[in-house]
Amino acid sequence: MAELARTPRQIGSLVRRARKRRGWSQTQLGEKAGLRQETISLIETGNPATRLETILAVLAALDLEFRLAARSKGQPADIEALF
Amino acid sequence: MAELARTPRQIGSLVRRARKRRGWSQTQLGEKAGLRQETISLIETGNPATRLETILAVLAALDLEFRLAARSKGQPADIEALF
DNA sequence: TACAATTATAGGGCTTGACGCATATTTTCT
């Protein structure tokens, strides 16, 4: 129900999966998040220097959110449900 | 067990709580994360333009991690355990 | 209250994000 997001690349690929699952193009997601298609592209490819506010805007547009938790060695949580 | 982190300010205050719970100064956290004390200060006060890689480094130093999940209207999860 | 530690600010410097605009490349579909 929650997916591990430790690196920019992990976050990027999760964003891409979530976007595709919704059937949106990068341009469409960009419009919803107030960003350009190029910016979405960079995020999805794992740009490590993306601004915090920028990814938060993308997550909001996807109706997703970050949760802060202790690092777990256990199961990475399920993927199916959301992406 | 997981704390909601939707805005830079929420993230900043959670970082601060986690750091203090560990009894570390900003300088100490900075050393562990490979960052300067000033940078930690900015993050904790909610700087929205912090780089993604930077907050991820801070979380790792605190042995925390982000998890990506669907936005929940429900309970914000418990605070006690980690911070 | 005075001292020590911690945290917040400031300026110069290099790097880079995101914008705007254009285009190349890749993928998708008929």
Add this chain to the structure above:
DNA sequence: AGAAAATATGCGTCAAGCCCTATAATTGTA
């Protein structure tokens, strides 16, 4: 294959991060 859509790149511009060095302001404590 060919056309259309989607995605990745490139360039100039402005704003800002984080570094480094200092220093002010705040907090905690003897």
